[in-house]
Amino acid sequence: xIMRPDDANIxxxxxxxxxLKMIEEAGAIISTRHCNSQAGEACVAALARVExxxxxxxxxxxxxxxxxxxxxxxxxxxVEVQVNVxxxxxxxxxxxxxxxxxxxxxxxxxxxxxxxxxxxPIQYARKEQEDEGKKRYEEQKLDRLETKQRNGDVIFPVIxxxxxxxxxxxxxxxxxxxxxxxxxxxxxxxxxxxKLMDEVAGIVAARHCKTNIVTxxxxxxxxxxxxxxxxxxxxxGRMTFTSNKSMEIxxxxxxxxxxxxxxxxxxxxxxFFTYVSLSKEGKPLxxxxxxxxxxxxxxxxxxxxxxxxxxxxxxxxQVQQAAR
Amino acid sequence: xIMRPDDANIxxxxxxxxxLKMIEEAGAIISTRHCNSQAGEACVAALARVExxxxxxxxxxxxxxxxxxxxxxxxxxxVEVQVNVxxxxxxxxxxxxxxxxxxxxxxxxxxxxxxxxxxxPIQYARKEQEDEGKKRYEEQKLDRLETKQRNGDVIFPVIxxxxxxxxxxxxxxxxxxxxxxxxxxxxxxxxxxxKLMDEVAGIVAARHCKTNIVTxxxxxxxxxxxxxxxxxxxxxGRMTFTSNKSMEIxxxxxxxxxxxxxxxxxxxxxxFFTYVSLSKEGKPLxxxxxxxxxxxxxxxxxxxxxxxxxxxxxxxxQVQQAAR
Amino acid sequence: xIMRPDDANIxxxxxxxxxLKMIEEAGAIISTRHCNSQAGEACVAALARVExxxxxxxxxxxxxxxxxxxxxxxxxxxVEVQVNVxxxxxxxxxxxxxxxxxxxxxxxxxxxxxxxxxxxPIQYARKEQEDEGKKRYEEQKLDRLETKQRNGDVIFPVIxxxxxxxxxxxxxxxxxxxxxxxxxxxxxxxxxxxKLMDEVAGIVAARHCKTNIVTxxxxxxxxxxxxxxxxxxxxxGRMTFTSNKSMEIxxxxxxxxxxxxxxxxxxxxxxFFTYVSLSKEGKPLxxxxxxxxxxxxxxxxxxxxxxxxxxxxxxxxQVQQAAR
Numbered sequence: 001x002i003m004r005p006d007d008a009n010i011x012x013x014x015x016x017x018x019x020l021k022m023i024e025e026a027g028a029i030i031s032t033r034h035c036n037s038q039a040g041e042a043c044v045a046a047l048a049r050v051e052x053x054x055x056x057x058x059x060x061x062x063x064x065x066x067x068x069x070x071x072x073x074x075x076x077x078x079v080e081v082q083v084n085v086x087x088x089x090x091x092x093x094x095x096x097x098x099x100x101x102x103x104x105x106x107x108x109x110x111x112x113x114x115x116x117x118x119x120x121p122i123q124y125a126r127k128e129q130e131d132e133g134k135k136r137y138e139e140q141k142l143d144r145l146e147t148k149q150r151n152g153d154v155i156f157p158v159i160x161x162x163x164x165x166x167x168x169x170x171x172x173x174x175x176x177x178x179x180x181x182x183x184x185x186x187x188x189x190x191x192x193x194x195k196l197m198d199e200v201a202g203i204v205a206a207r208h209c210k211t212n213i214v215t216x217x218x219x220x221x222x223x224x225x226x227x228x229x230x231x232x233x234x235x236x237g238r239m240t241f242t243s244n245k246s247m248e249i250x251x252x253x254x255x256x257x258x259x260x261x262x263x264x265x266x267x268x269x270x271x272f273f274t275y276v277s278l279s280k281e282g283k284p285l286x287x288x289x290x291x292x293x294x295x296x297x298x299x300x301x302x303x304x305x306x307x308x309x310x311x312x313x314x315x316x317x318q319v320q321q322a323a324r
Numbered sequence: 325x326i327m328r329p330d331d332a333n334i335x336x337x338x339x340x341x342x343x344l345k346m347i348e349e350a351g352a353i354i355s356t357r358h359c360n361s362q363a364g365e366a367c368v369a370a371l372a373r374v375e376x377x378x379x380x381x382x383x384x385x386x387x388x389x390x391x392x393x394x395x396x397x398x399x400x401x402x403v404e405v406q407v408n409v410x411x412x413x414x415x416x417x418x419x420x421x422x423x424x425x426x427x428x429x430x431x432x433x434x435x436x437x438x439x440x441x442x443x444x445p446i447q448y449a450r451k452e453q454e455d456e457g458k459k460r461y462e463e464q465k466l467d468r469l470e471t472k473q474r475n476g477d478v479i480f481p482v483i484x485x486x487x488x489x490x491x492x493x494x495x496x497x498x499x500x501x502x503x504x505x506x507x508x509x510x511x512x513x514x515x516x517x518x519k520l521m522d523e524v525a526g527i528v529a530a531r532h533c534k535t536n537i538v539t540x541x542x543x544x545x546x547x548x549x550x551x552x553x554x555x556x557x558x559x560x561g562r563m564t565f566t567s568n569k570s571m572e573i574x575x576x577x578x579x580x581x582x583x584x585x586x587x588x589x590x591x592x593x594x595x596f597f598t599y600v601s602l603s604k605e606g607k608p609l610x611x612x613x614x615x616x617x618x619x620x621x622x623x624x625x626x627x628x629x630x631x632x633x634x635x636x637x638x639x640x641x642q643v644q645q646a647a648r
Numbered sequence: 649x650i651m652r653p654d655d656a657n658i659x660x661x662x663x664x665x666x667x668l669k670m671i672e673e674a675g676a677i678i679s680t681r682h683c684n685s686q687a688g689e690a691c692v693a694a695l696a697r698v699e700x701x702x703x704x705x706x707x708x709x710x711x712x713x714x715x716x717x718x719x720x721x722x723x724x725x726x727v728e729v730q731v732n733v734x735x736x737x738x739x740x741x742x743x744x745x746x747x748x749x750x751x752x753x754x755x756x757x758x759x760x761x762x763x764x765x766x767x768x769p770i771q772y773a774r775k776e777q778e779d780e781g782k783k784r785y786e787e788q789k790l791d792r793l794e795t796k797q798r799n800g801d802v803i804f805p806v807i808x809x810x811x812x813x814x815x816x817x818x819x820x821x822x823x824x825x826x827x828x829x830x831x832x833x834x835x836x837x838x839x840x841x842x843k844l845m846d847e848v849a850g851i852v853a854a855r856h857c858k859t860n861i862v863t864x865x866x867x868x869x870x871x872x873x874x875x876x877x878x879x880x881x882x883x884x885g886r887m888t889f890t891s892n893k894s895m896e897i898x899x900x901x902x903x904x905x906x907x908x909x910x911x912x913x914x915x916x917x918x919x920f921f922t923y924v925s926l927s928k929e930g931k932p933l934x935x936x937x938x939x940x941x942x943x944x945x946x947x948x949x950x951x952x953x954x955x956x957x958x959x960x961x962x963x964x965x966q967v968q969q970a971a972r
Contacts, residue, residue, distance in 0.1 A: 006828045010878040025500055090531050
């Protein structure tokens with residue numbers, strides 16, 4: 001579809017969140033279709049996890065985004081979908097790969113939302129494809145367990161913060177979940193949540209560096225808990241790490257099902273977003289260093305540095321492998 | 325209402341699809357009101373057909389669109405509505421007729437969506453009005469039958485197409501039908517479908533000629549089948565004909581009620597859109613000729629030429645009549 | 649236009665903010681048209697103030713809102729517009745007055761947004777109309793000055809608040825101002841701001857009483873400062889007063905023009921919203937009393953009580969006058 005002014009920031013770059021939302025919609029359609037392809041109980045595929053994805057090149061207003069999706073692995077209760085996004089300038093015909101994402105979906109019964117149904121198996125062209133898929137499946141399962149434990153953290157507001165401290169740029173947003181945000185089951189689309197997360201992360205990044213910023217990558221996101229229609233969700237973001245040219249922002253999503261008094265507020269999702277600052281010509285700009293004050297902030301900065309160096313090393317390995 | 329940036333292309337011209345959506349909403353309101361004006365079963369008017377309409381002048385961001393609607397004929401089970409759109413520049417006070425459209429609605433029972441109710445008759449000022457309305461009614465009924473038969477065609481993707489061939493510009497878009505797309509009965513508003521059709525046709529046109537394009541006219545559109553909430557719709561477009569300064573694009577809408585296993589994917593709507601290419605000053609530009617390759621493409625080109633010449637002849641006849 | 653699921657809460661009642669947004673759009677159209685009706689510099693009318701308005705009856709999904717607007721007074725630099733909203737159930741034909749609002753607009757030059765232009769005078773049918781308009785003009789001018797002084801207050805977050813205290817329900821929302829939120833001048837439409845204010849106030853009310861709530865009235869709202877495209881706005885709400893069946897919520901709008909480093913964050917708007925809690929049958933429910941803790945909270949509660957009693961007295965006087 002054509003990118004509109006509302007999809008983009010004032011410099012004309014389409015928000016990473018808009019792209020994530022399109023990716024998730026494509027994934028939800030293909031996996032819901034697959035899970036209903038055999039006779040049996042009707043179901044809707046719900047997003048369980050998005051693997052780490054890089055935004056390779058910015059998309060602009062007026063360009064067309066082409067989204068294609070393919071099922072690459074099925075376990076008994078989950079579907080792995082690979083989604084590719086190409087941006088196309090329809091005036092020049094130029095096409096660029098924007099990003100490639102891997103998503104995991106779980107089929108939930110239309111009659112009983114708490115019941116996970118079985119996934120019809122797909123056919124693999126080669127045996128290795130199945131084995132590699134199984135390996136990816138086991139890896140993401142482990143990672144899901146891990147993040148579940150990390151999930152207790154809360155962001156406290158800071159009064160009169162100094163520029164470039166964590167408190168200075170931290171932001172939070174509340175959103176009342178409406179019908180258009182939801183699937184047929186009455187739960188928020190994963191893509192809607194990711195779009196709001198990107199919005200908050202972008203505000204944190206812009207408050208820190210006061211320039212035009214774009215999403216560079218998103219770490220793996222796990223969707224631990226469903227969010228029901230009518231809930232209020234609070235999306236909070238704080239900066240955790242800065243390198244010379246990038247900022248890492250941690251984002252939490254908390255749901256408050258306040259028409260349903262039996263449940264307390266709970267953490268539904270958390271993730272790390274990385275942003276870069278761009279000049280008017282689209283070149284990366286240096287970023288002011290994050291000033292850490294408390295012990296926790298210093299620890300998170302070091303953890304962020306670890307993730308940054310790990311990603312950098314991985315990317316260099318890939319480049320070397322490609323060059324061989 | 326005031327036209328916003330999201331209603332328009334990057335040159336600031338409001339999408340034909342936005343106008344069609346407003347027209348349809350006005351028509352749905354007036355015909356639903358009329359069909360419920362007598363005691364009896366409550367109903368919602370569903371769009372059955374839009375007659376051919378020309379976009380006489382482009383509307384720009386910031387202008388106000390004034391939509392007025394009037395019931396001009398009623399048969400036993402259908403309502404004909406005439407809708408006029410005027411664009412008004414509230415800064416200069418200038419008003420222009422944007423287009424005039426004729427729509428046909430059918431009242432569906434609120435309790436049983438498959439039941440068509442009776443329409444209360446309207447009063448005609450003169451007997452001739454009734455006779456002319458009846459003639460229009462019979463004509464559109466015939467045309468509806470005809471297009472129903474044409475509806476089997478499918479668009480296949482082409483690998484590495486040459487510029488200006490049919491395969492080069494053909495495009496398709498998928499959309500998951502959400503609650504705000506639907507009427508009280510849980511079926512997609514005709515206006516929502518038309519807006520998506522215009523979006524795809526616009527992408528096809530822009531890919532072909534790589535310039536700023538606007539909707540010039542829409543051929544009669546027949547809504548053969550309702551589309552249910554939760555369906556996935558695929559809107560596909562391909563170019564069928566080019567004259568020196570216009571492009572004709574055929575658009576198909578296929579619905580996939582994929583949570584409802586009892587139904588296969590089906591063709592819900594099809595239509596022809598005509599686009600022109602505009603320079604920065606708003607003057608029509610020459611359009612590259614469509615290169616046809618297969619026998620089918622050549623046949624469709626000739627059919628398109630037929631429609632083009634027929635419309636041209638009709639318009640000249642009208643001009644001459646007006647000049648007399 | 650027809651009210652959609654996205655315009656309403658989960659009980660199907662249309663948000664007061666949606667109505668306020670429609671009212672403001674109608675007012676902006678009629679006053680921009682009027683101010684450009686004479687030769688001279690082109691201008692856009694900007695909302696300066698909305699008078700207190702009551703929501704007389706809730707509007708539901710599927711109903712049509714009819715908005716009509718009329719200019720009732722002009723001073724040298726401002727326009728008073730009276731807007732009426734009728735909701736119409738197009739199935740039954742039933743019409744109800746939803747609310748009547750009075751708005752004040754100021755024409756700003758299209759070339760220089762800081763220049764207020766002169767308003768062409770309107771013709772009055774009777775001399776008294778002009779005198780009464782002038783009286784309303786002077787009154788609102790006074791009130792505008794007063795609220796400007798109140799505007800320094802800030803909402804501080806509270807850690808682990810008790811139920812039914814002020815801290816328990818207070819909420820805030822951030823929003824990045826996009827192109828569709830703005831007028832031709834690149835400043836936020838007053839209606840967009842009011843819609844967000846109603847959203848926050850509604851969340852505060854729902855958090856307090858955990859039931860279905862609807863907007864009952866909005867006190868006069870003054871728009872002291874324009875908000876520029878690309879700004880981040882923070883909308884914060886806190887409960888100030890509860891009667892047996894109503895809640896008063898104070899809402900602040902702060903703008904952060906963070907791409908424009910020369911300006912600090914500033915208070916753009918503030919207002920009081922009153923909500924009632926409704927049962928499933930649409931009957932008003934008792935509201936839990938607000939627990940005030942600090943001196944400031946007690947003072948604000950008393951002030952809210954004053955406003956509540958004053959409004960009640962005024963309404964009774966009107967009823968008696970009407971009964972005579």
